[in-house]
Amino acid sequence: MTPRTIVTVGAGQAAAVAARNLRRQGFDGRIVLIGDEPHAPYQRPPLSKEFLAGTESESALWILRPSWIADNDIEILTGTSVARVEPGTRTVALDSGVDITADAVLFATGGSPRRVAVQGPRPDLVHYLRTLDDAVALARVLVPGKRLAIVGAGFIGLEIAATAAAAGVAVTVFESVPVPLARILGTAMGQAVSGLHRDNGVDLRTGVQLDGIRTTGDGVVIEVSGSATPFEADAVVIGIGITPNTAAAEASGLHVRDGVVVDASGRSSIPNIYAAGDVARRYSARAGRHIRSEHFDNASRQGVAVSNAMLGRDTVSDDAPWFWSDQHGRNLQFVGVATGDPVIRGDVGALDFTGFYLEGSTVCGAFAIDRGEDIMAVRELLGRDVDIAALCDEDIDLWDLAYADIDEETQVQR
Numbered sequence: 001m002t003p004r005t006i007v008t009v010g011a012g013q014a015a016a017v018a019a020r021n022l023r024r025q026g027f028d029g030r031i032v033l034i035g036d037e038p039h040a041p042y043q044r045p046p047l048s049k050e051f052l053a054g055t056e057s058e059s060a061l062w063i064l065r066p067s068w069i070a071d072n073d074i075e076i077l078t079g080t081s082v083a084r085v086e087p088g089t090r091t092v093a094l095d096s097g098v099d100i101t102a103d104a105v106l107f108a109t110g111g112s113p114r115r116v117a118v119q120g121p122r123p124d125l126v127h128y129l130r131t132l133d134d135a136v137a138l139a140r141v142l143v144p145g146k147r148l149a150i151v152g153a154g155f156i157g158l159e160i161a162a163t164a165a166a167a168g169v170a171v172t173v174f175e176s177v178p179v180p181l182a183r184i185l186g187t188a189m190g191q192a193v194s195g196l197h198r199d200n201g202v203d204l205r206t207g208v209q210l211d212g213i214r215t216t217g218d219g220v221v222i223e224v225s226g227s228a229t230p231f232e233a234d235a236v237v238i239g240i241g242i243t244p245n246t247a248a249a250e251a252s253g254l255h256v257r258d259g260v261v262v263d264a265s266g267r268s269s270i271p272n273i274y275a276a277g278d279v280a281r282r283y284s285a286r287a288g289r290h291i292r293s294e295h296f297d298n299a300s301r302q303g304v305a306v307s308n309a310m311l312g313r314d315t316v317s318d319d320a321p322w323f324w325s326d327q328h329g330r331n332l333q334f335v336g337v338a339t340g341d342p343v344i345r346g347d348v349g350a351l352d353f354t355g356f357y358l359e360g361s362t363v364c365g366a367f368a369i370d371r372g373e374d375i376m377a378v379r380e381l382l383g384r385d386v387d388i389a390a391l392c393d394e395d396i397d398l399w400d401l402a403y404a405d406i407d408e409e410t411q412v413q414r
Contacts, residue, residue: 003103003272003310004029007092009082009248010108011035013043013296014277016063017303018106018310023072025311032075032100034092039132040064040076045296047135048159049326053166054139061132084251087270104310107249107260107268107275108303111242111294116151118236120215127237129156141235144168149222149233151213153180153204155325157239158193161202162327172203172231174210174222186338189355189367192348193332196369200328242294244279257281259292264316266306274309276302286318295323320365320382322375333375336365336382345392346371354378356392361385377402 006022008015011033019031033041042061050056069076081095085105092100113128127138138160141148146169150157153175161171177183182190197204211223213236222231244259255261255269259281266274266282276282277299281292301317308315322335330351342355354368356378362385366378377398390396 005032005100005102006030006104006106006310007032007034007100007102008106008108009034009085009092010106010110010245010277010279011037011041011076011078012108012110012277013041013063013299014303014306015106015108016041017300018108018276018307019074020064021304021307022311023074025308025313027311029103030075031073032077032102034077034080034082034094036079036081037131037133038079040066040069040078042132043296044130047132048129048156049163052135052139052142052160052163058132082248084248085273087253087273090272104272104274106266106306106310107254107273107279108277109245109248109279111244111278113238113242114240116213116238116240118213118215121217122215125215125220125235126213127235129160129237129239130242138237142167142169146170146235147172147233149174149220149231149236150239151210151236152239152241153206154239154241155181155323157237158197158327159325160237160239161197162200165201165328170203171201172205172233173197174208174224175204175206176209178207180204180206184338185334185367186341186357188341189338192351192369193327196328196330196351242278244292246279249275249279257290261290264318265309265314266302267309274306276306284318285316286320293321295321297322320379322379324372330369331372332367332369333372334365334367335375335379336363338367339364342367343388343392345374345394358388361388363391374398
């Protein structure tokens with residue numbers, strides 16, 4: 001039966017894309033997006049880059065334009081939390097005391113930053129970056145000559161470091177592992193990204209442990225293990241990952257294991273209740289297990305897939321992970337999975353290259369700096385055997401390799 005009322009618990013990327021796709025697919029029932037932030041759905045990737053730098057306005061962040069929301073009769077409840085969903089009736093209990101009964105419910109509650117206990121009188125000097133309001137507060141710190149400490153050299157931490165350095169801020173990044181991003185990209189590519197930051201004035205301190213962080217009347221003090229002299233800064237950003245927001249899902253009786261466990265189409269353990277985006281632990285046939293992915297592209301694709309499932313049009317979003325980052329004027333992109341040290345096309349020293357991750361001669365993934373077109377070609381090459389010498393030869397177009405099998409099949413058919 002086609003649902004007449006669809007409610008999303010959460011109003012971020014996955015929820016907004018689901019609402020948009022529902023209307024595109026001809027669904028003319030009621031759609032209600034419920035978000036605990038005071039804003040309509042917005043894009044998060046620019047928060048650490050263009051928006052934080054002041055080159056992109058708040059209005060440019062909106063996923064659904066106000067005119068589109070009005071024209072498509074989308075209800076958005078901001079500043080509203082959901083306590084639980086009654087699984088039998090799919091009654092959504094709001095913190096305001098109002099209940100909404102739905103035919104289908106989508107949990108798209110995202111995640112929250114992992115926090116660190118910080119003592120002292122100035123909690124306002126300790127920043128996290130997840131929300132639009134977080135970005136507005138952090139932007140006030142990015143003043144030339146200020147000293148900013150960043151704990152964590154993941155993609156968010158490094159994006160903030162690049163934006164802050166470009167603003168004339170003295171940036172110091174503390175990372176516990178010897179090579180940032182090595183778990184995702186491998187050691188060689190992690191070292192290339194580290195070099196990019198150091199060459200642009202970022203004080204990147206790796207393989208260090210922190211004994212504590214505290215605020216004073218006018219700054220932040222960071223105790224570094226093994227150092228007799230604490231590090232002092234004007235503010236600190238904590239960027240050590242997120243945890244999925246599962247409280248409402250757990251209260252609703254859903255199967256939760258570091259995220260809401262769902263099938264390949266986004267169905268939860270309870271009929272007509274779904275999950276998508278950062279909070280969803282979705283079954284991936286590609287990986288052979290349930291996975292939870294915290295990327296913009298994944299949230300968008302899942303939003304489409306799960307809204308189709310609500311309408312009885314099963315589609316599966318199981319593409320290889322793909323994400324990008326902009327740092328110090330360079331575009332970084334990654335697709336697939338890293339399998340050891342990559343083979344290189346281009347010049348790593350000049351930061352103009354693509355590294356291909358292989359198993360034997362099978363393409364498993366790639367990481368590139370300023371070669372987005374290469375990544376698009378690699379998406380077509382994933383899982384295919386290639387001539388490694390041709391892969392690394394700058395004179396050979398990667399798209400020719402991507403279409404080689406198709407051309408051969410066409411010739412056979414002729």
